[in-house]
Amino acid sequence: MKQAVFIERDGVLITVRVEKQQQVTPLTLQDFRPNEDAAPLLKKLKAAGLILIATTNQPGLSRGYLARRELDRMHERLRKVFPLDEILVCPHDETDRCPCRKPKPGLLSEAAFKWHLNLDHSYVISDKWQDAEAARLSGCTSLLLESPWVGKVHRDFLLPDLAAIVEKILQLRASRRAVTA
Ligand SMILES: [Zn+2]
Numbered sequence: 001m002k003q004a005v006f007i008e009r010d011g012v013l014i015t016v017r018v019e020k021q022q023q024v025t026p027l028t029l030q031d032f033r034p035n036e037d038a039a040p041l042l043k044k045l046k047a048a049g050l051i052l053i054a055t056t057n058q059p060g061l062s063r064g065y066l067a068r069r070e071l072d073r074m075h076e077r078l079r080k081v082f083p084l085d086e087i088l089v090c091p092h093d094e095t096d097r098c099p100c101r102k103p104k105p106g107l108l109s110e111a112a113f114k115w116h117l118n119l120d121h122s123y124v125i126s127d128k129w130q131d132a133e134a135a136r137l138s139g140c141t142s143l144l145l146e147s148p149w150v151g152k153v154h155r156d157f158l159l160p161d162l163a164a165i166v167e168k169i170l171q172l173r174a175s176r177r178a179v180t181a
Contacts, residue, residue, distance in 0.1 A: 001116055001117060001118035001121075002051050002115055002116055002117050002118065003049075003050055003051070003117065003118055003121045003122050003123075003173075004050060004051040004052070004053055004085075004111065004115060004117045004122045004123070005045050005050050005051070005052055005053070005122065005123045005124075005125060005169065006053050006054075006055050006107075006108060006111070006122065006123070006124045006125070006131070006135075006140065007042075007052065007053070007054050007055070007124075007125045007126070008054075008055060008056065008124075008125065008126035008127065008128060008131050009054045009055065009056035009078070009087070010023050010025055010056060011023055011126075011127040011128070011145075011147065011149075012035070012038070012125060012126060012127055012145065012162065013034065013035055013038060013054055013078060013082060014026070014032060014033050014034050014035055014078070015033045015035050016033075017031075021148060023149070025058065025060065025066075026074065027060065027065065027066050027070065028070055029070060029073045029074055029077065032074040032077060032078075034077060034078055034081040034082070036081060037162075038082070038162055039081055039082055041162050041163060041166045042082050042083055042084075042166075043083055044166055044170070045166060045169065045170075046083045048170055048173060050123075050169075050173075051085045051086075051115055051117065052082070052083060052084050052085050053084065053085055053086045053087070053088060053111050053115075054078065054082075054084050054086070054087040054088070055087075055088045055089075055090075055102065055107045055108075055131070056087070056088075056089055056090070057089075057090045057101055057102055057130075058071065058089050058090065058091055059090075059091070059092060059093045059094070059101075061089070061091035061092075062091050062092050062093045062096060063093055068091075071089070075087050085115070086111065086114075086115075088100075088107045088110065088111060090102065090106070090107060102130040102131055102133075102134045103129070103130040103131070103133035103134050103137070103153075104134065104137075105134045105135075105137040105138040107134070108122075108124075108134055108135075108138045108140065109138060112138075119138045119139045119140050120139045120140075121176065122140045122141070123135075123140055123141050123142075123143060123169050123172075124140045124141070124142045124143065125143050125144075125145075125162070125165055126142070126143075126144055126145070127144065127145040127147035127149055127150070128144075128147070128149040128150070128151075129144075129149065129150055129151030129152070129153045129155075131144075132144055132150070132151075132153050132154065132155035132156075133153050133154075135155075135156075136153070136154050141156045141157075141172065142154075142155045142156045142157070143155070143156065143157045143158075143159060143165045143168060143169065144157070144158050144159070145158075145159065145160075145161065145162065145165065146158060146159070146160050
């Protein structure tokens with residue numbers, strides 16, 4: 001079975017504006033800013049044989065202020081910058097009570113089914129508690145970036161930057177391999 005790294009889009013793969021202590025998700029390609037510094041780090045994970053999947057809650061799709069076509073253009077750009085295998089989107093609003101809006105683990109289980117993933121040996125990278133919770137519910141190891149949005153839920157690692165997180169994942173993989181060898 002394969003192993004994956006799930007990566008929150010906003011705040012990790014793209015830089016976002018912050019207003020009133022909230023991240024503001026971009027609505028146009030013009031405002032879409034991939035975090036180019038992260039590209040070499042993701043390439044390291046990819047080279048280690050991990051499937052890379054970006055995840056994002058985009059309730060603007062169902063609320064009507066984000067156009068699907070514009071989102072597709074943003075994600076086309078994202079795929080050019082990062083070696084992503086897939087980008088998974090929850091388009092729902094909280095009131096839709098869908099199974100995929102993080103902190104619910106629906107996007108992770110959908111990916112596990114499609115890619116034949118072993119979630120117990122997969123990882124979640126984010127700057128937000130919602131992803132740590134989705135990771136906990138599905139058995140993934142969570143690695144959070146220090147940020148104002150990490151909350152108080154369980155996370156496996158809290159680290160200062162993406163380089164430290166990638167290093168930790170590669171270490172964990174190496175020690176797991178040593179155990180199973
Ligand atoms: Zn959803």
